[in-house]
Amino acid sequence: MIEITNLQKSFGGIEVLKNINITIQDGEIYGLVGKSGAGKSTLLRCINGLETYSSGSIKTNGVELNSLDKKGLRNFRKEVAMIFQHFPLLGRKTVYDNISFPMKCWKYDKNAIDKRVRELAEIVGISDKLKQKPSTLSGGQKQRVAIARALSMNPKILLSDEATSALDPKTTTAILQLLREINEKLGITIVVVSHQMEVIRQVCQKVSLLENGHIVTSGKVDEVFLNVSKELHKFLGTEEMFPSIDGVNLQIMLLENDDSKQVLSRLARTLDVDFSILGGKVERYRDKHLGSLIINFQKEDISKVKEYLTDKQIVWHSFE
Numbered sequence: 001m002i003e004i005t006n007l008q009k010s011f012g013g014i015e016v017l018k019n020i021n022i023t024i025q026d027g028e029i030y031g032l033v034g035k036s037g038a039g040k041s042t043l044l045r046c047i048n049g050l051e052t053y054s055s056g057s058i059k060t061n062g063v064e065l066n067s068l069d070k071k072g073l074r075n076f077r078k079e080v081a082m083i084f085q086h087f088p089l090l091g092r093k094t095v096y097d098n099i100s101f102p103m104k105c106w107k108y109d110k111n112a113i114d115k116r117v118r119e120l121a122e123i124v125g126i127s128d129k130l131k132q133k134p135s136t137l138s139g140g141q142k143q144r145v146a147i148a149r150a151l152s153m154n155p156k157i158l159l160s161d162e163a164t165s166a167l168d169p170k171t172t173t174a175i176l177q178l179l180r181e182i183n184e185k186l187g188i189t190i191v192v193v194s195h196q197m198e199v200i201r202q203v204c205q206k207v208s209l210l211e212n213g214h215i216v217t218s219g220k221v222d223e224v225f226l227n228v229s230k231e232l233h234k235f236l237g238t239e240e241m242f243p244s245i246d247g248v249n250l251q252i253m254l255l256e257n258d259d260s261k262q263v264l265s266r267l268a269r270t271l272d273v274d275f276s277i278l279g280g281k282v283e284r285y286r287d288k289h290l291g292s293l294i295i296n297f298q299k300e301d302i303s304k305v306k307e308y309l310t311d312k313q314i315v316w317h318s319f320e
């Protein structure tokens with residue numbers, strides 16, 4: 001478990017992390033999302049001990065990071081691996097040598113290294129590329145090599161800093177799927193940093209939204225979506241997506257149940273009201289699909305519409 005309490009970090013007198021409180025359970029995939037400069041990478045670097053923090057606490061499995069000496073920190077880093085946007089592979093070495101590199105540094109036995117490299121190559125799907133140089137691989141394949149290398153020391157935690165940001169959408173989905181398989185098969189806790197909500201939605205169970213160094217929204221990803229806050233609207237750029245026409249715009253959230261699927265036709269029949277559909281979308285949240293519709297109702301109907309939706313336990317948001 002990673003427990004971050006009242007964490008504060010400054011660079012040269014400028015506070016870049018402010019009162020951060022996050023608990024990440026073992027085996028969870030946790031997302032940190034936010035705009036550029038929000039403090040995501042700094043937080044990730046604090047978690048793996050690459051940055052010190054000014055005050056507060058980070059405990060990994062009960063051990064306070066700031067209390068570790070050099071040797072303690074070196075051993076701790078064996079348990080926390082990291083992958084990056086630009087997969088820093090050794091260009092002159094083969095894929096095999098890249099994956100085996102950390103184990104060689106720690107002077108592992110040659111046969112054990114060979115067994116582990118082949119195992120990892122199989123897990124990440126690059127068994128046929130072991131003799132190639134990174135320059136002959138696609139971006140997705142390079143990231144797979146970087147993931148295999150990150151897993152070589154059997155880490156308990158994998159930190160992913162914008163690992164899919166340089167990849168096209170299809171390759172991004174494939175790499176996120178791989179992270180999920182690794183999480184499920186190997187039980188590794190994964191922290192995913194991204195500036196894209198789409199990435200977080202596909203793979204994470206929980207999320208914290210960072211803005212200017214502090215957390216503005218946290219929770220289970222689908223709940224954060226359902227109870228979309230002003231801050232999340234601002235981050236997603238959706239606060240201005242509702243055209244200003246007469247009447248009142250409601251966002252109606254659609255879940256994977258029958259009640260929400262037929263809500264509009266039932267509502268119109270029961271209340272005898274007219275409405276206009278302004279927009280809608282369906283998004284994937286790990287294994288679920290959640291949707292939302294933006295509906296414009298006439299002002300005189302709005303209170304009975306809200307009452308009806310609340311009574312039917314349909315989640316809605318008003319943009320008055």
Ligand SMILES: Nc1ncnc2c1ncn2[C@@H]1O[C@H](COP(=O)(O)OP(=O)(O)OP(=O)(O)O)[C@@H](O)[C@H]1O
Nearest residue numbers: 011012016034035036037038039040041042043195
């Ligand atoms: N080594 C450093 N020295 C001084 N300031 C830094 C340093 N590292 C980061 N910062 C500052 O801390 C703030 C947070 O940066 P950070 O890289 O953590 O943000 P981020 O959310 O990861 O952004 P991005 O997505 O662009 O990487 C920024 O204002 C940045 O300029």
